[in-house]
Every structure is written in C-alpha cells, then in structure tokens.
Amino acid sequence: MDAVFALCAFALGYLFLRLVTVFYAGAGVTIFAALYAVLVLAYAHCSGVRCSRAGWGWLAFFLADSLLFLRGIAAPLQPAALLFLAGLAVYWTLVLFGARLSGRVDGCLGGDLRNAFWWGPFGNFSALPGALAHGLKRRGPGQKQRGAAAPAVLLGILLTLLLMPLVLFLLAGADPSFERALSVLFGWIDFDFPSVFLRLVLAVPVSFYLFGLFWGARRGAGLRSSAEKLCQAAEKRRSLGFAAAGIPIAALLAVYLIFFAAQLPYFVSAFSDLLPAGFTYAGYARRGFFELLWVTAVNLALLFFLKRRVRPGGRARRVLSALLCGATLLLLGTAARKLGLYIGIFGLTRKRVWAAWAMALVGVVVLLALADEFRQLPLARALALLCCGWFFLLCAVNADSLVLRYNCAAWQAGRIEEMDVSAVDPVFAAGALYEIRWSASDAGLRQRCEEALGRAANRERLRAESGDRAAGFTLAGLRASRLAEKT
Numbered sequence: 006m007d008a009v010f011a012l013c014a015f016a017l018g019y020l021f022l023r024l025v026t027v028f029y030a031g032a033g034v035t036i037f038a039a040l041y042a043v044l045v046l047a048y049a050h051c052s053g054v055r056c057s058r059a060g061w062g063w064l065a066f067f068l069a070d071s072l073l074f075l076r077g078i079a080a081p082l083q084p085a086a087l088l089f090l091a092g093l094a095v096y097w098t099l100v101l102f103g104a105r106l107s108g109r110v111d112g113c114l115g116g117d118l119r120n121a122f123w124w125g126p127f128g129n130f131s132a133l134p135g136a137l138a139h140g141l142k143r144r145g146p147g148q149k150q151r152g153a154a155a156p157a158v159l160l161g162i163l164l165t166l167l168l169m170p171l172v173l174f175l176l177a178g179a180d181p182s183f184e185r186a187l188s189v190l191f192g193w194i195d196f197d198f199p200s201v202f203l204r205l206v207l208a209v210p211v212s213f214y215l216f217g218l219f220w221g222a223r224r225g226a227g228l229r230s231s232a233e234k235l236c237q238a239a240e241k242r243r244s245l246g247f248a249a250a251g252i253p254i255a256a257l258l259a260v261y262l263i264f265f266a267a268q269l270p271y272f273v274s275a276f277s278d279l280l281p282a283g284f285t286y287a288g289y290a291r292r293g294f295f296e297l298l299w300v301t302a303v304n305l306a307l308l309f310f311l312k313r314r315v316r317p318g319g320r321a322r323r324v325l326s327a328l329l330c331g332a333t334l335l336l337l338g339t340a341a342r343k344l345g346l347y348i349g350i351f352g353l354t355r356k357r358v359w360a361a362w363a364m365a366l367v368g369v370v371v372l373l374a375l376a377d378e379f380r381q382l383p384l385a386r387a388l389a390l391l392c393c394g395w396f397f398l399l400c401a402v403n404a405d406s407l408v409l410r411y412n413c414a415a416w417q418a419g420r421i422e423e424m425d426v427s428a429v430d431p432v433f434a435a436g437a438l439y440e441i442r443w444s445a446s447d448a449g450l451r452q453r454c455e456e457a458l459g460r461a462a463n464r465e466r467l468r469a470e471s472g473d474r475a476a477g478f479t480l481a482g483l484r485a486s487r488l489a490e491k492t
C-alpha cells in the first residue's frame with residue numbers, strides 16, 4: 006500500500022509544479038488542494054484511520070480557502086495566501102492522523118506547525134524510496150505473491166517518464182532528420198519536452214516531502230518535542246518578576262499621560278470633526294498616522310513580552326496591563342479616526358482597506374489580552390482562530406469592487422473631487438466598472454471604465470498565452486473578459 010501511495014505522491018508532486026504558480030495562482034491551486042485532500046483521505050482510509058469531527062472541520066476550512074483561488078485573489082495577497090493555504094494543508098494532515106502534540110489548538114500550535122512544515126516531512130524524507138524498496142523486494146517462499154509485480158511495473162513506468170523526454174530532446178538536437186521525424190509524429194501535441202523533464206526531476210524532492218508528511222503523521226515518526234516539554238519550556242520562560250515589564254509599562258504610561266495632556270485639543274479634534282489651526286484636512290489626517298501605529302506595535306510587543314516571560318498574578322500587574330491596553334486602544338482609535346478622515350477626503354484605496362482591516366484585528370487582539378489579565382482565557386487558541394478567520398475574510402472580500410463602488414458614490418455626492426478608476430485592479434472590479442459604465446452620466450468616466458475593462462481583457466489574454474491557461478484560470482478573469490466583450 007505504501008509503495009502505491011508513494012507513486013501517487015510522485016504524481017501529485019508533478020501536478021504541484023504544473024498547477025501551482027506564484028504569478029498566476031488560480032484554479033490550479035484549487036485543483037491541487039482537492040487532489041491532495043483525496044490522496045491523504047485515501048491513505049488514511051487504507052490505514053484504518055477515521056477522520057474526526059475536528060478533521061472534517063479543518064478539511065472544510067482548507068477546501069473553502071482553496072476555492073478563493075478559483076474565484077481569484079489580488080496579486081499582492083497571493084504569496085501570503087499560498088503560505089496560509091499550505092499551513093492549513095499540513096495542519097489538517099496532523100489533525101486527521103491525530104499527530105498534534107496536545108490534540109487541540111493551544112499553546113502547542115507553534116510546535117505542531119514546526120512538525121508539520123519541517124520535522125515531519127524532512128525527518129521522513131527517505132520514506133518514499135523506502136516504501137518503494139519495500140514493495141519491490143522479493144518475497145519469501147511462504148508469502149503471498151499476488152500483486153508482487155505491480156510496484157515493479159509502476160517503477161518502470163516512472164523511470165521511463167523521467168528518461169524518455171531527456172533522451173528525445175538530446176537526440177532531436179543532435180540530428181535534424183530525427184527532429185523532423187519527431188515533429189511529424191508529435192507535432193500535433195503541444196508538448197514542451199524540456200519543461201516536462203524539469204518538472205519530473207523537481208517532482209522527486211516535492212514528492213519526498215509530501216509523502217514524508219502524511220506517512221510520518223500516520224506513524225508519528227520524525228515528530229519532535231511533546232506537549233509536556235513545550236509546557237515546561239513555556240513555564241521556564243515565564244520566570245521573570247513583574248518589575249521586568251512593570252517598570253517600562255509605568256514609564257510608558259507616564260509618557261502617554263504627558264503626551265495626551267499636551268496634545269489633547271489636537272487629538273480630541275480627530276473625534277469631533279474639528280480642524281486644528283494651521284492644518285489642512287489632508288495634512289491633519291496624514292500627520293502622525295504611521296507614528297501612532299508604530300507606538301501601538303511597541304505596546305503590543307511589550308504585552309507579548311509580559312505574557313511570555315513574566316510570572317502571572319498580582320493586582321499591580323493587572324492594573325498596569327489594563328492601563329497599557331487602554332492607552333493602546335486610544336492610540337489605535339485616534340489612528341483609525343485619522344484614516345477615516347483621509348478616506349473621507351480622498352476616497353478608498355486597496356491599501357487603506359487593508360490598513361483598516363489590520364487596525365481592527367489589532368484592536369481585537371488588545372481586547373483579548375486585556376480580558377486574559379482578569380479571567381484566564383485560552384488565549385493562544387483564540388488568537389490562532391481569530392487570525393485565521395480574519396485573513397480568510399481579507400482574501401474573500403473583493404476590496405477592489407468595494408473601493409470603486411464607494412468612490413463612485415462619494416464622487417457623485419461631491420465628497421471627493423476625483424474619480425480615479427486606475428487605482429483598482431480592473432479584473433476584480435470588472436462588475437463595478439461595467440455597472441458604472443452603463444449608469445454614469447459623465448462621458449469621461451464611461452470612457453475610463455471602458456479602457457479599464459479593456460486592460461482587464463488584455464491581461465487575461467496575456468495570461469492565457471503564457472502557458473498557464475488552466476492553472477491560472479479565475480472566475481474573476483472570465484467575468485472581466487466577458488464584460489469587456491459586452492462593452
């Protein structure tokens with residue numbers, strides 16, 4: 006059984022190199038995720054492992070996230086989205102085979118991810134050739150012979166697929182007559198021998214990694230550490246007295262008190278829509294925005310240090326932590342209000358949507374840290390699930406369409422002076438562009454919408470001609486091409 010699944014892992018490794026691309030991550034990622042799920046579920050079924058309720062839940066989340074690539078994900082988010090999807094895949098594999106350190110999402114999550122990404126696959130990197138060697142070795146005279154030749158036949162086919170493209174490519178380069186003969190025989194097939202051979206070679210380490218992952222998770226082989234060791238290490242790290250964090254917290258609170266007292270009219274105006282003297286709205290909205298975010302990041306780092314390295318307990322700790330969290334929320338709220346003022350003047354952009362998303366996430370994290378000081382919460386579990394869900398929503402929301410619709414409504418209402426359709430990705434904003442094209446009364450705006458739809462159609466045409474027609478296919482791109490044809 007292991008020999009058969011080892012060969013399936015090699016085929017899956019080849020498909021990974023063919024379907025998953027960084028520049029055009031689309032339907033190929035969804036297809037590969039579905040194939041990986043089918044292979045691992047089949048291996049678990051043949052191994053007598055039943056999928057638990059948690060396993061089905063993480064599988065549903067993994068497949069739902071992969072479907073976002075079929076819909077289409079904005080290019081700046083694609084590398085992070087691919088890494089996130091890979092994390093879901095390897096973590097679900099551990100959940101399916103019951104290989105998590107503590108059996109749930111908690112403070113051992115970091116150890117689980119290290120096992121899933123590194124120790125499990127690379128610790129069992131030789132499992133695939135070992136499984137093939139075990140399937141190919143001769144059986145004793147008293148053992149069953151049925152199916153003994155199947156692994157040998159499959160290995161022979163595998164070696165043929167590896168060697169044949171290389172030999173044909175080299176012979177075609179050595180003799181023009183043989184090259185013409187190959188063009189007659191295989192010219193009707195769109196087959197790039199060098200690319201296929203390169204993928205077959207690179208599929209070997211990829212398949213070793215994939216097979217080592219679920220083979221090791223099934224047997225618990227190669228996995229490092231344990232829940233007890235991680236808990237003991239965490240307790241050892243929390244050996245410092247409160248003075249280690251209390252002194253800098255008290256000093257920062259004193260600075261914040263002086264800062265807010267000195268700048269009270271300036272910052273109160275952010276919430277009362279009053280413009281301080283000597284400022285324009287644009288200058289006031291930009292002034293200090295990133296500095297406030299950096300101060301918030303410093304406070305978060307101090308809170309993280311407090312949770313990880315300082316012993317719990319004590320009224321002074323709870324009071325100072327609550328004051329620091331309150332100051333952080335006040336700084337974050339001021340920055341959010343400044344961002345709101347800037348959006349009200351100049352409209353939305355994709356970066357401003359993501360900045361608002363990040364500030365909302367940080368605010369929830371600070372609230373959870375504050376609640377944990379007064380009532381013990383499963384903080385690691387809450388933060389992990391929160392960040393997973395928050396990032397999933399970030400990828401799921403069509404920010405470009407949201408930006409364009411908001412800006413169009415604000416421009417028509419006279420709140421912003423300029424309607425710039427080039428600030429969005431036309432592929433993802435194609436629906437909004439098409440609606441504005443037929444509903445807007447301004448001829449110049451309609452012309453700009455038509456040009457943006459034309460750019461979206463050209464991008465899809467270039468993607469299809471690049472060789473990633475299937476792997477990079479997205480429903481957003483298909484819709485953009487069809488709407489461009491209608492205009």
